[in-house]
Amino acid sequence: MQILFEKNFYKTFLLSRAHNLQFLEKFFLAKISSQNLHIWKKCCNFVRFLHTMKSESHIIVPDGLHQVLLHACCAPCSSAIVEWLCAGDIVPTIYYFNPNIFPREEYEIRKQESKRHADSLGIRWIDGDYNHDHWLQAVCGLEQEPERGKRCEVCFYHRLRATARKAQELGIPWFATTLASSRWKNLEQVNTAGLRAAEDANSQWLTANGEKVQFWAQNWRKDGLQDRRNALLKEYNFYNQQYCGCEFSINHI
Ligand code: SF4
Numbered sequence: 001m002q003i004l005f006e007k008n009f010y011k012t013f014l015l016s017r018a019h020n021l022q023f024l025e026k027f028f029l030a031k032i033s034s035q036n037l038h039i040w041k042k043c044c045n046f047v048r049f050l051h052t053m054k055s056e057s058h059i060i061v062p063d064g065l066h067q068v069l070l071h072a073c074c075a076p077c078s079s080a081i082v083e084w085l086c087a088g089d090i091v092p093t094i095y096y097f098n099p100n101i102f103p104r105e106e107y108e109i110r111k112q113e114s115k116r117h118a119d120s121l122g123i124r125w126i127d128g129d130y131n132h133d134h135w136l137q138a139v140c141g142l143e144q145e146p147e148r149g150k151r152c153e154v155c156f157y158h159r160l161r162a163t164a165r166k167a168q169e170l171g172i173p174w175f176a177t178t179l180a181s182s183r184w185k186n187l188e189q190v191n192t193a194g195l196r197a198a199e200d201a202n203s204q205w206l207t208a209n210g211e212k213v214q215f216w217a218q219n220w221r222k223d224g225l226q227d228r229r230n231a232l233l234k235e236y237n238f239y240n241q242q243y244c245g246c247e248f249s250i251n252h253i
Contacts, residue, residue: 071177075113080228097128156193164201181220191217
C-alpha cells in the first residue's frame with residue numbers, strides 16, 4: 001500500500017503542469033510526512049529543475065508537437081528527457097529498440113531498467129524486437145571502426161529506422177531519440193540518421209491517416225538535462241552501463 005501511495009504521489013507530482021509551481025509546492029509540502037521524506041526530496045529536485053527549465057529553455061518544440069515516440073537507448077539517458085517532455089505537456093511513448101546490445105544478459109538488464117522507469121511514471125512503454133544477428137548483418141565490414149565512426153552511423157540508422165516505422169504504425173507523427181543526449185555520441189551523426197530514417201520510412205509507408213512521420217532533431221544536452229540525468233541516475237539507483245552496447249565497444253571499457 002505504501003509503495004502504491006509513493007508511486008502515485010510522485011507520478012502525480014511529476015505529471016503536473018509546470019505553470020502552477022508555487023501552488024504545487026505548498027500542496028505537497030502540506031501532504032508530506034516524515035515517513036516519505038525521500039519522495040519530498042525527489043519533488044524538490046524536480047521543482048528546482050522545472051524552474052531552471054522555464055527560465056532558460058533552449059530546446060525548440062516544433063509547432064503541433066503534442067506527443068512523441070521516444071526511442072530510448074537506456075533508462076538513465078531517457079529519465080531527464082521524459083521529465084522535460086511531461087513538464088512541457090508533451091506525451092511521450094517510450095520505444096525500447098536496441099538490438100545492438102551484447103550480450104543478451106546485458107540487453108535484458110538495460111531493458112528492464114527502462115521498463116521500471118516508464119512504469120514508475122505510468123508512461124506507455126513498447127518493447128522492440130531483439131535480433132542481434134540482423135544488427136550484425138547491418139554493420140558487417142565495419143567491426144573495426146572506432147566509436148563515432150561509420151559503424152555507429154549505421155547503428156543509429158538501424159535503430160531509428162525501426163522507430164520511424166513504429167511511429168507510423170502507432171500513428172504518432174513525431175519521433176525522437178535519447179541517443180542525442182549522450183556526450184559520447186556524435187550529435188550530427190544521430191540527427192542525420194534520424195532524418196534519413198524518417199525520409200526512407202515515408203517513401204515506403206504512411207501512417208494510417210495518410211500522414212508522414214517526422215524526426216525531432218534536438219540537442220538534449222541543453223537546459224540542464226545532463227545534470228538532471230545524473231541526479232536521476234542516483235535517485236532511481238539505475239544500472240549504469242560501462243560500455244556503449246555492442247561487442248565491439250566492450251574493449252573500450
Ligand atoms: S559503439 Fe555504440 S553506437 Fe557504435 S555501433 Fe556499437 S553500440 Fe552502436
